[in-house]
Ligand code: SF4
């Protein structure tokens with residue numbers, strides 16, 4: 458993906474990830490699932506995706522998000538996985 | 554019977570009233586009168602029940618939903634039920650104050666219809682002077698920071714202007730442009746002779762879309778809704794009957810799809826008589842074409858039946874008089890000839906190289 462609407466290339470220095478205003482993150486009680494709701498789409502989040510996205514408050518930078526997750530999930534490969542996941546979310550335009 | 558999967562989406566037809574008169578309008582030929590519409594309290598209850606049923610997404614549509622003075626209250630009701638709201642509007646009646654009220658109530662996004670890139674042609678197709686209001690509405694939505702979708706129904710009268718239409722959508726700041734080829738039932742079926750494009754027009758339009766997709770690289774979503782008359786392939790209508798979404802009509806009638814109002818013996822349930830959960834799980838209307846048990850040959854043993862669900866029931870009924878037959882759009886349907894005759898016969902406008910003159914519509918209006 459390219460163009461002004463979505464994020465491409467390396468993340469900007471000092472990036473503080475935040476959910477795009479077009480998406481809404483919700484817990485679905487009926488299906489016991491975490492969802493990203495978009496204008497014409499519903500994305501069912503798997504694994505720890507929702508836990509990571511909940512930390513994208515526009516305040517924490519990437520290091521802070523990784524540190525927070527590392528303390529919650531000792532031993533998990535957060536340092537590699539989380540930045541890669543957030544980069545993909547930025548590519549989709551769901552996180553900016 | 555195993556429980557049906559929970560519905561994800563609700564199409565809320567808040568009113569059939571509309572200042573526009575589009576000749577392909579998806580509302581039924583018999584429009585619900587305003588005096589029979591659900592009240593604010595009834596819509597609030599519909600949203601509450603829909604949320605409990607598993608609905609997470611609603612299109613607040615019509616007609617023109619802005620004609621409902623209580624729209625903000627309905628948005629709030631959806632939002633409190635955990636449902637993401639998208640307003641589907643012609644743009645007529647949207648001003649800054651109205652949009653601010655709706656946004657404060659929790660409105661998440663807006664889908665705006667456009668009939669043509671040329672103002673005069675857009676107004677002619679809509680049967681109402683509305684282009685200027687649309688342009689204004691788009692600017693307001695952008696200024697409010699809401700995602701903007703532009704929806705264009707495509708037909709013989711505007712397919713050749715596709716480049717200009719896409720440019721207009723981009724100028725207006727759309728995040729998503731839906732290019733929806735006309736589906737022929739209801740008003741569109743009545744106007745089929747005037748709306749049916751030619752194969753050449755469609756071929757050029759497909760190339761145009763591809764060119765723009767390459768150029769935009771995903772920055773703006775270009776959605777192409779296929780013209781099912783031309784490909785010999787049935788569309789997976791509504792993601793299956795009673796499988797993914799439900800429609801509530803202005804008077805509370807609940808339907809598996811907005812066009813299903815045309816099926817004569819469906820006997821659709823109403824939220825004024827039954828809870829939404831009962832309607833979804835147990836009503837005859839929602840179970841009639843659910844799953845595969847209702848299918849006959851060739852669908853019954855076809856390898857594609859889990860992908861397209863045998864196509865569209867309303868189209869099968871409209872073209873064969875029997876809603877349980879294979880959708881005639883499918884090349885395997887024994888009735889496919891009725892569609893092929895329209896799209897390949899050189900004596901018919903759509904089969905010929907040159908389009909017949911445009912216009913001459915039976916505009917949508919109350920009283921059919
Ligand atoms: S299709 Fe046209 S006439 Fe029908 S509801 Fe939409 S804007 Fe109104």
Ligand code: SF4
Pocket residue numbers: 787851852853855856857858859861862863864879880883884885886
């Ligand atoms: S025969 Fe039925 S299931 Fe098979 S492709 Fe055609 S419509 Fe779909």
